[in-house]
Amino acid sequence: MNIGDASARSGVSAKMIRYYEQTGLIPLAARTTSGYRNYADSDVHMLRFIARSRDLGFSISEITDLLDLWRNTDRRSADVKALAQARIQDLRHKITHLQDMADTLETLVRSCAGDERPDCPILHNLETEAFPASGRRSNHAGPHANINERITS
Amino acid sequence: MNIGDASARSGVSAKMIRYYEQTGLIPLAARTTSGYRNYADSDVHMLRFIARSRDLGFSISEITDLLDLWRNTDRRSADVKALAQARIQDLRHKITHLQDMADTLETLVRSCAGDERPDCPILHNLETEAFPASGRRSNHAGPHANINERITS
DNA sequence: TATGGGGCTTCCCATGATGGGAAGGTCAAG
DNA sequence: CTTGACCTTCCCATCATGGGAAGCCCCATA
Numbered sequence: 096m097n098i099g100d101a102s103a104r105s106g107v108s109a110k111m112i113r114y115y116e117q118t119g120l121i122p123l124a125a126r127t128t129s130g131y132r133n134y135a136d137s138d139v140h141m142l143r144f145i146a147r148s149r150d151l152g153f154s155i156s157e158i159t160d161l162l163d164l165w166r167n168t169d170r171r172s173a174d175v176k177a178l179a180q181a182r183i184q185d186l187r188h189k190i191t192h193l194q195d196m197a198d199t200l201e202t203l204v205r206s207c208a209g210d211e212r213p214d215c216p217i218l219h220n221l222e223t224e225a226f227p228a229s230g231r232r233s234n235h236a237g238p239h240a241n242i243n244e245r246i247t248s
Numbered sequence: 249m250n251i252g253d254a255s256a257r258s259g260v261s262a263k264m265i266r267y268y269e270q271t272g273l274i275p276l277a278a279r280t281t282s283g284y285r286n287y288a289d290s291d292v293h294m295l296r297f298i299a300r301s302r303d304l305g306f307s308i309s310e311i312t313d314l315l316d317l318w319r320n321t322d323r324r325s326a327d328v329k330a331l332a333q334a335r336i337q338d339l340r341h342k343i344t345h346l347q348d349m350a351d352t353l354e355t356l357v358r359s360c361a362g363d364e365r366p367d368c369p370i371l372h373n374l375e376t377e378a379f380p381a382s383g384r385r386s387n388h389a390g391p392h393a394n395i396n397e398r399i400t401s
Numbered sequence: 402t403a404t405g406g407g408g409c410t411t412c413c414c415a416t417g418a419t420g421g422g423a424a425g426g427t428c429a430a431g
Numbered sequence: 432c433t434t435g436a437c438c439t440t441c442c443c444a445t446c447a448t449g450g451g452a453a454g455c456c457c458c459a460t461a
Contacts, residue, residue: 147374152349175370176362186350196305197339209329217328221300
């Protein structure tokens with residue numbers, strides 16, 4: 096089947112299928128004589144595996160590992176489990192961080208009259224609050240150190 | 249003071265100060281005769297406002313609005329409050345989504361023996377689970393529709 | 402058989418916030 | 432006056448994703 100069909104059946108856009116191929120996440124597709132990529136059901140299967148993993152928030156590099164385990168029938172289920180557990184840990188950290196931000200904002204919102212007058216404790220807080228140690232500074236991990244979350248809804 | 253001092257005092261990197269200037273978030277800095285950017289205490293103040301807002305997860309475009317309100321002494325505190333409340337809503341959505349992912353993974357992890365054998369319900373789930381409506385498809389909002397969260401720690 | 406439309410190919414560009422690094426000018430302390 | 436720290440601009444990279452152009456390919460229908 097062509098890339099369009101593989102896309103429709105797997106839920107991965109044609110653009111992304113080519114991208115995954117190009118970056119080595121998936122092997123080079125077979126080609127027809129005229130150059131069209133040609134996919135088998137097993138490829139769709141793999142693409143779905145990827146899609147589902149993305150939906151659960153795994154990064155591309157984590158999916159690389161998952162795919163390796165998936166294909167390796169000599170795998171230890173403990174290795175898969177460890178990957179999932181690391182992912183959960185990561186999610187918990189992010190949740191905590193978002194929760195902290197929400198709580199702070201909640202406190203500020205509660206203290207704001209929210210009327211026609213200009214006085215606003217929210218602005219006052221933003222204006223004067225100190226900026227103690229907070230990830231923004233000395234970010235030695237470079238940009239996008241797999242920190243951001245893909246939240247597509 | 250020079251950009252380095254403004255950076256140290258505000259907690260915003262020099263790179264980002266220039267970027268904010270370039271993108272119009274902050275006004276063009278004053279310059280010395282030799283071309284060095286020159287900052288006053290009030291500028292540092294503004295940069296801190298931005299840093300603090302970023303720490304609370306506001307996007308650049310939201311910060312643009314916050315800065316406008318901050319500078320506008322005729323503002324209605326209700327407008328500020330509305331911005332903060334929208335931000336909280338957004339955070340709650342993201343938290344829910346992350347929580348859902350974590351819960352699903354937790355269930356899978358619990359069902360996996362995690363031993364030397366290859367059988368693994370986690371892989372099995374990734375392999376076979378359907379891909380019903382989930383943001384990945386028909387993403388008409390384009391890439392980065394202000395969906396991702398800045399979590400720097 | 403010719404034509405048209407839709408699907409495929411590659412290639413380049415943009416996103417958003419951030420840092421890296423090069424090439425070259427400036428400044429203050431020694 | 433030299434040296435080293437700091438400043439300037441400019442370009443590049445990230446990561447996953449889509450947009451769009453230019454040019455083939457393939458099938459169905461006239």
